[in-house]
Each structure stands twice: as C-alpha cells, then as structure tokens.
Amino acid sequence: MSADLHIHSNASDGSLSPSEIVKIAYAKNLRAFALTDHDTFKGIEEAQIEADKLSIDLIPGVELSCNIGETDVHILAYWPDVNDPDLLNELKERRKNRKERAIKFVEKLNNNGIHITFDDVLSVAKGSAIGRSHIARAMKSKNYVGSIQEAFNNYIDVNSCCYVKKESCSPEEVLKMIKKAKGVATIAHPGVSKIDEHFLNLKKLGLAGLEVYHPDHNKSKINHYEKLAKKLNLIATGGSDFHARRSSRGITIGSYSVEMETVEKLKRKSLKLLANT
Known part of the structure; x- marks a missing residue:
C-alpha cells in the first residue's frame, strides 16, 4: 500500500x-x-x-x-x-498577508477592466486561506474568463499584467x-x-x-x-x-x-x- x-x-x-x-x-x-x-x-x-x-x-x-x-x-x-x-x-500573519495581497490583485484587475470585488473573492474562499485560485474562480463566476487556467495565464500568474508579488521570508x-x-x-x-x-x-x-x-x-x-x-x-x-x-x-x-x-x-x-x- x-x-x-x-x-x-x-x-x-x-x-x-x-x-x-x-x-x-x-x-x-x-x-x-x-x-x-x-x-x-x-x-x-x-x-x-x-x-x-x-x-x-x-x-x-x-x-x-x-x-x-x-x-x-x-x-x-x-x-x-x-x-x-x-x-x-x-500562519496567522501569513493568512493576513494573503488577504492584503488579494486586495491588491483586485485593484490591479479593476484597473485592467476586470470588475470583481474583494467580497466576490471572500464569497468564493468561504473562510479558507485566500489564494490566487479564489481570485480566478471569482473572475470565472463573473464570466471574465472561461477557465481558471485562463485567469492565471492572462492576468494573475507571474509575469502577467495583474500579478502581485507575495511577502515572503x-x-x-x-x-x-x-x-x-x-x-x-x-x-x-x-x-x-x-x-x-x-x-x-x-x-x-x-x-x-x-x-x-x-x-x-x-x-x-x-x-x-x-x-x-x-x-x-x-x-x-x-x-x-x-x-x-x-x-x-x-x-x-x-x-x-x-x-x-x-x-x-x-x-x-x-x-x-x-x-x-
């Protein structure tokens, strides 16, 4: 096994x-x-x-x-x-940083014509540790992208227009x-x-x-x-x-x-x- x-x-x-x-x-x-x-x-x-x-x-x-x-x-x-x-x-501090990073993602997306809100992301996350996948799902739910992968490729992955670098150690x-x-x-x-x-x-x-x-x-x-x-x-x-x-x-x-x-x-x-x- x-x-x-x-x-x-x-x-x-x-x-x-x-x-x-x-x-x-x-x-x-x-x-x-x-x-x-x-x-x-x-x-x-x-x-x-x-x-x-x-x-x-x-x-x-x-x-x-x-x-x-x-x-x-x-x-x-x-x-x-x-x-x-x-x-x-x-872990608590990291989850706080995740929220702050998500807010910055939303701001960048808004500036690039993707009008989702942080509340949309929270609705998808349902109390879990917020990640980019939740932002992608929020984008998909609003029909801005056809798939999660499209959201990453075109908007929120490294080197994409709306990427936000994470705080790290x-x-x-x-x-x-x-x-x-x-x-x-x-x-x-x-x-x-x-x-x-x-x-x-x-x-x-x-x-x-x-x-x-x-x-x-x-x-x-x-x-x-x-x-x-x-x-x-x-x-x-x-x-x-x-x-x-x-x-x-x-x-x-x-x-x-x-x-x-x-x-x-x-x-x-x-x-x-x-x-x-």
Missing part, C-alpha cells in the same frame, strides 16, 4: 472538503495521506475524524512558501505540532520554524523552483527530503531528483499536489504516491525530533 504526501483541501486553495479527501484516499486504497494546505491547519481536525472512521492514516502537514532571491520555494512540513504558538502566529527561517515545531521538512516540487545548489546547505539546517514524484516532474526530472536525493542522503518523497477533482491534467488523489517505507523513514525523523525535546 502507498501514501500520497501532498494534498490540498478547501481549507486553502483546494476544491474538496477534508472529509471528502479522506473518502477518496480510502477509495484509492491508500494506506496514508498528508493534508498539506497552504498556511493553515484548519482542515486537520475534520480530516482526522473521518480518517479515524475509515482506519486510514492521516499525516498532518502544512505547505509554507519562502524565497531564495526571486525564486519562490515551497516547503512541506509533516507532523508539526499544530499547537506550537510561534508557528500558529506565523527565507528557507532558513521556515526550516527553523518547522524544526522548533518538531515537523519534518521537505522541499516541494524542486523541479519547479530549481534550487539544487542550495539543498546541501538546507539539509544542514534541517531539510529531510525532496519531493521527487510530482505531476510537474517528467521522467528526466524524476531520475535527476532520485539521484540527487540519494547523493545528499535526503528522503525521496512524492505526492499528487491534488487541488481539484476536475484537474485539467487528470491528476487525482493517489496519482503520485510513495511506498509506506518512505513514510516510515519520515516518521523516524519525526520521532527523533520529539525525542530531542
């Missing part, structure tokens, strides 16, 4: 509830899955209740962004203490925060961020793994990161990065997964961190 270590719910920018995700993971015969929403633990409790009912293992997690220069880097944290006060304060700061919360840190989709030369230094700061198996990695990239993870003695992880049932690429929960042996390696890292408390 296997595990999908990268899944998003509607607690952030996914389309399904945490309980719906658990049911799909169970139907896909996964033994475990990680709920890794952006900047929030909001979906963990609901997912855990459903996971307990179905006897499937939930790995609580979160996805945090940071920057190396102008490069956006995402770090996944597994089994962090969801009650760690410093981490909770950081360094990987060193994120890794320090994850380590304090006893979480196990891995780099998400490294083939996107392309920061290979930094991994050795990040490992010294607590990085435990690389997300080798991911929808954005072709066979060549998978082969490259398998070798690099082995060379640096980092755990090769993987996940679907699932967001929506109707993915344009046909990605669903479990499309990318790892064997339970990988989960056990990560868990041993977690237990070691706890033992050093």
Whole structure:
C-alpha cells in the first residue's frame, strides 16, 4: 500500500472538503495521506475524524512558501505540532498577508477592466486561506474568463499584467520554524523552483527530503531528483499536489504516491525530533 504526501483541501486553495479527501484516499486504497494546505491547519481536525472512521492514516502537514532571491520555494512540513504558538502566529500573519495581497490583485484587475470585488473573492474562499485560485474562480463566476487556467495565464500568474508579488521570508527561517515545531521538512516540487545548489546547505539546517514524484516532474526530472536525493542522503518523497477533482491534467488523489517505507523513514525523523525535546 502507498501514501500520497501532498494534498490540498478547501481549507486553502483546494476544491474538496477534508472529509471528502479522506473518502477518496480510502477509495484509492491508500494506506496514508498528508493534508498539506497552504498556511493553515484548519482542515486537520475534520480530516482526522473521518480518517479515524475509515482506519486510514492521516499525516498532518502544512505547505509554507519562502524565497531564495526571486525564486519562490515551497516547503512541506509533516507532523508539526499544530499547537506550537510561534508557528500558529506565523500562519496567522501569513493568512493576513494573503488577504492584503488579494486586495491588491483586485485593484490591479479593476484597473485592467476586470470588475470583481474583494467580497466576490471572500464569497468564493468561504473562510479558507485566500489564494490566487479564489481570485480566478471569482473572475470565472463573473464570466471574465472561461477557465481558471485562463485567469492565471492572462492576468494573475507571474509575469502577467495583474500579478502581485507575495511577502515572503527565507528557507532558513521556515526550516527553523518547522524544526522548533518538531515537523519534518521537505522541499516541494524542486523541479519547479530549481534550487539544487542550495539543498546541501538546507539539509544542514534541517531539510529531510525532496519531493521527487510530482505531476510537474517528467521522467528526466524524476531520475535527476532520485539521484540527487540519494547523493545528499535526503528522503525521496512524492505526492499528487491534488487541488481539484476536475484537474485539467487528470491528476487525482493517489496519482503520485510513495511506498509506506518512505513514510516510515519520515516518521523516524519525526520521532527523533520529539525525542530531542
């Protein structure tokens, strides 16, 4: 049996509830899955209740962004203490920044003839951590675009006319925060961020793994990161990065997964961190 270590719910920018995700993971015969929403633990409790009912293992997690220069880097944290006060304060601040960034997106869109409001975005987000996908959905609901991808391509993606740069911090700061919360840190989709030369230094700061198996990695990239993870003695992880049932690429929960042996390696890292408390 296997595990999908990268899944998003509607607690952030996914389309399904945490309980719906658990049911799909169970139907896909996964033994475990990680709920890794952006900047929030909001979906963990609901997912855990459903996971307990179905006897499937939930790995609580979160996805945090940071920057190396102008490069956006995402770090996944597994089994962090969801009650760690410093981490909770950081997540609260990040969600505040998300709202402020969304307001700036709306202003830019308005100046470019896309007349949506911040309330439209809030209506779509329904209390979740606001992301660009919510802005795209608001645009689609007002018939300014025909698809979410069109909104990203033409308006809100990097280098598009209405893009707003996010406030961020360094990987060193994120890794320090994850380590304090006893979480196990891995780099998400490294083939996107392309920061290979930094991994050795990040490992010294607590990085435990690389997300080798991911929808954005072709066979060549998978082969490259398998070798690099082995060379640096980092755990090769993987996940679907699932967001929506109707993915344009046909990605669903479990499309990318790892064997339970990988989960056990990560868990041993977690237990070691706890033992050093």
